[in-house]
Amino acid sequence: MSPLGWILTLSFAGGVLSVIAAALIGLGTRASAVPHLISYAIGALLGAVFLEILPHAIENAQNVHNLAATVLGGILLFFILEKLVLWRHCHGHATGHDCEAHEPALASHGHGHDHGRSGLLILIGDTFHNFVDGILIAAAFLENPSVGLVTAFAIIAHEIPQELGDFVVLIHSGYSRTKALLFNVLSGVATMIGALLAYYALSSVQEWVPSLLALAAASMLYVAVADLIPGLHRRPEIKATVQQVLLIGAGIGSIALVRIFVDHG
Template sequence: METLIYILGATLLISSGALVGIVTLAMQEERLEKILLLLVSLSAGALMGGAFLHLLPEAVEELGGGVFEMVLVAFVGFFVLEKVLHWRHCHKGRCGVHSFGYLNLFGDAIHNFIDGLVLAGAFVVDIRLGMVTTLAVALHEIPQEVGDFGVLLYAGFEKKKALLANFGVALMVVVGGVLGYWMAHRIEGFVPYLLPLAAGGFIYIAASDLMPEIRKEKDAKKSVASFGMFMLGIVIMLLVRLISRE
């Protein structure tokens, strides 16, 4: 029961990130884009650190062989999912990839549901691993939710409707978390296999979506700042790993 409470708390925290759209309404677009680039960089580092420093070592310990093959399958699976759904995270308010608001909501709902499953699996394996995974997901969700909110506005949604729609879709994290917890206690050996799935997803999102955004920056000072935030994300995950071992 304690694990379920942790899962509910973590998934509700992640879902509340959708309300960050309220903050973006009061910010100028130019200033918002500067902040978003730094958030994207921090997110990329946190996802990479979470995958290589936490999820993969735990998966190897739980499953032994075959982990890296499963990570590769998960990586390819996320690529296929993105192609099928035309799903791509946008980190700027006006992004041509997100031409259709409802399609974006559908893709985001699936993504959030998978996040919920992953969070549940991590908490069932170990509370500390669950907290680390929550941190990595949360750092990624902030720039994503800001981008998705902008996408809905661009697609023609009214501000209030866009905010409510984004929050409703974000609650799929909670649905995934509860279902993941239920499955973990009814399907033997189910949970450990979520770890390489999460690692593959984290690596894919960071490498194919976030890091290309960082690479587009031409200004030398901004590039250095972005790289610094990227490294900070990795360092945070490293520090969490060291602390959790004490």
């Protein structure tokens, strides 16, 4: 197989197949379990940001201060995007009361959704992230085919828990399971696009990697902290809080375990 063929195959596995694997787990989950999976999703998103994406971005950044400014600007950007989504949903209401009341991140019994706000931001950020994954796979394979294989395996391994979290967020945002799978697969295609672009223009594209990673981190951080965590506070009782903390820890731990396996495997 040609180098381009290998790169496309590996990027397909790293993007689309990991999405499908995560979705299969999500599709087999009962609706009543979704509120618990949201706690896991928060942990997976935070783990991906602080254990994977930002460290990699910092390692490759020419200026860490500029990178931090990009994360800050990304958070502001996603705040504005969320406001636009809210405005679109609320436009035409007689009062602002309906707009404030329609959006519980988790209803008291865990069955509310947020009319697509979190899902839209996750799809944008995940597309950036997948695009960068494609660049990383192509760069690693062109450096050394064995390194490319290991890199693709690492990406698949850390994408599955993260994509499971993304899938749950899309369900939580009001998407049907079929649409959530479809949009996640389309987002995964960005991995192949990034790989193709990197194959033909690697030297110029590599300069974008830290900034793209910073934007991906900003979107995931914003969704976890601004959209999902506030919903957990709707259940302040001790038992629910302990469950939430444990599940957030499980989400972080799944990313950390993959990182340890990749580093020492």
